[in-house]
Amino acid sequence: MDRHIKIIATLGPGTGNYEAVRELVESGAKIFRLNFSHGGREFFEEMVGIVRRLEKETGYTLTVMQDLSGPKIRTCDVGLGAFEVSKGSEVLLGTPDKAKDVEEPFICLDFPELLSSIREGDPVALSDGMIRFKVKRIEAENLIRLEATNSGMCPPRKGITFPGMKTPLAPLTEKDKADLAVGMELGVDVVAMSFVQKPEDICNLRAEMIQYGRRVPIIAKLERTAALECLDDILREADGIMVARGDLGLELDLAELPAAQKRIIKACNKAGKPVIVATQMLLSMVNSPMATRAETTDVANAILDGADCVMLSEETAIGRYFGEAVRFMRKIAYEIERYMFETRVPVMEVDERDLPPSTFLAHAAAMLAGKTGAKAIVCHSTSGGTSRLLSSCRPAQSVYALSTDPIVRHFTNLSWGVIPAEPLDVIDDHQERAEVFVRQSPAFQEGDIVIITAGQPEKGKALTQTNVVKLYEKLPKEAS
Numbered sequence: 001m002d003r004h005i006k007i008i009a010t011l012g013p014g015t016g017n018y019e020a021v022r023e024l025v026e027s028g029a030k031i032f033r034l035n036f037s038h039g040g041r042e043f044f045e046e047m048v049g050i051v052r053r054l055e056k057e058t059g060y061t062l063t064v065m066q067d068l069s070g071p072k073i074r075t076c077d078v079g080l081g082a083f084e085v086s087k088g089s090e091v092l093l094g095t096p097d098k099a100k101d102v103e104e105p106f107i108c109l110d111f112p113e114l115l116s117s118i119r120e121g122d123p124v125a126l127s128d129g130m131i132r133f134k135v136k137r138i139e140a141e142n143l144i145r146l147e148a149t150n151s152g153m154c155p156p157r158k159g160i161t162f163p164g165m166k167t168p169l170a171p172l173t174e175k176d177k178a179d180l181a182v183g184m185e186l187g188v189d190v191v192a193m194s195f196v197q198k199p200e201d202i203c204n205l206r207a208e209m210i211q212y213g214r215r216v217p218i219i220a221k222l223e224r225t226a227a228l229e230c231l232d233d234i235l236r237e238a239d240g241i242m243v244a245r246g247d248l249g250l251e252l253d254l255a256e257l258p259a260a261q262k263r264i265i266k267a268c269n270k271a272g273k274p275v276i277v278a279t280q281m282l283l284s285m286v287n288s289p290m291a292t293r294a295e296t297t298d299v300a301n302a303i304l305d306g307a308d309c310v311m312l313s314e315e316t317a318i319g320r321y322f323g324e325a326v327r328f329m330r331k332i333a334y335e336i337e338r339y340m341f342e343t344r345v346p347v348m349e350v351d352e353r354d355l356p357p358s359t360f361l362a363h364a365a366a367m368l369a370g371k372t373g374a375k376a377i378v379c380h381s382t383s384g385g386t387s388r389l390l391s392s393c394r395p396a397q398s399v400y401a402l403s404t405d406p407i408v409r410h411f412t413n414l415s416w417g418v419i420p421a422e423p424l425d426v427i428d429d430h431q432e433r434a435e436v437f438v439r440q441s442p443a444f445q446e447g448d449i450v451i452i453t454a455g456q457p458e459k460g461k462a463l464t465q466t467n468v469v470k471l472y473e474k475l476p477k478e479a480s
Contacts, residue, residue, distance in 0.1 A: 009029035069179070070173065083105045190219060241276070364469055374451045391418050404422065
């Protein structure tokens with residue numbers, strides 16, 4: 001059985017060379033994240049070059065995803081150093097000019113527009129949520145009194161968040177715009193946008209992208225409760241979603257995070273758009289060759305929930321056991337997918353009457369593949385939409401997505417169970433392209449049954465939606 005889940009590996013200092021990236025590919029990673037919060041152009045250029053080289057050497061479609069930093073809010077350093085707080089103690093939060101006027105413990109934040117949005121009773125989380133506060137009162141303009149709700153150290157230059165607040169800071173910063181220019185020049189395949197709060201954020205990034213003459217898919221990272229409140233609107237605009245559990249876990253009560261993850265994944269599956277689950281999936285493998293039982297179950301449950309991709313961050317960027325982490329994630333996928341196909345109804349029910357015919361044809365193809373025990377489903381999809389619909393049906397068979405567009409091929413690589421492939425573009429007939437692919441591909445043996453879907457344009461028309469589903473048998477060369 002093929003592994004259907006897609007593994008994303010973050011490249012960093014621990015995997016910053018050809019040999020390491022090749023090991024990641026051989027271990028099962030097919031998508032590579034470049035975190036633009038760390039590293040410079042020289043590193044990213046080298047990594048893209050290595051991935052493209054391995055793409056040619058292995059024959060795999062390998063996808064490069066640029067992850068923009070977004071407005072990561074950090075406290076500033078005014079020379080007061082770190083200090084310790086205990087539960088119930090009070091500290092002041094304010095702009096740098098307020099530091100000289102106070103004698104109490106002080107947290108510096110050089111964002112006046114953000115401080116003006118804070119209200120009494122609001123929660124505040126410092127240092128990735130390790131220290132939590134509640135706003136006791138507004139002392140003056142740009143000066144706020146906080147009460148600690150737990151104990152710990154407060155060092156400068158740490159991330160600070162305001163759970164539940166719709167921040168006035170735009171998610172596309174000047175740094176992001178400069179980084180996007182680098183990504184477009186290097187030829188990244190997908191761009192992930194941090195701290196998305198509304199669909200207009202995606203539109204703004206797309207407008208920025210178009211000026212570089214490229215339009216690649218955009219993944220919206222959900223890290224704010226404001227985004228959850230308009231999830232359907234964001235889904236309509238974005239090409240895919242990332243459940244970024246690090247910052248989202250600061251915004252929500254941690255007990256609410258699992259249910260939020262499930263709701264997001266369910267919405268993405270229904271919309272036929274790829275969804276990534278990220279953050280701390282196998283975190284202990286940064287320094288250990290073995291994962292914990294809880295981490296193993298977390299990865300398995302993300303797959304059961306309906307994730308298309310599971311992502312490794314520190315595990316492959318700085319971890320000592322990056323290859324082992326990918327291989328173990330792959331092993332979990334084999335086991336849990338086997339369980340999935342043993343216990344569930346093979347194809348999702350479709351009861352909405354207003355769906356386009358292509359949706360029903362995709363479900364019919366998946367059902368036919370299940371009933372006939374077909375080796376695979378092969379679809380010719382100009383935009384990649386049909387392959388994503390087939391993926392959302394969660395068939396046991398792999399879906400070979402044929403497209404002459406490299407942007408489409410690299411993006412379909414994010415969909416569960418989809419294997420991107422390039423057809424012979426000398427053949428105009430899409431159905432014939434698919435049949436020729438089956439006849440020529442070593443993945444299929446004589447006598448294999450394959451379900452083919454394609455869009456057959458009417459005479460005089462260049463494009464059409466999927467309108468053909470065919471059961472095809474690979475015959476001996478003499479017979480074909």
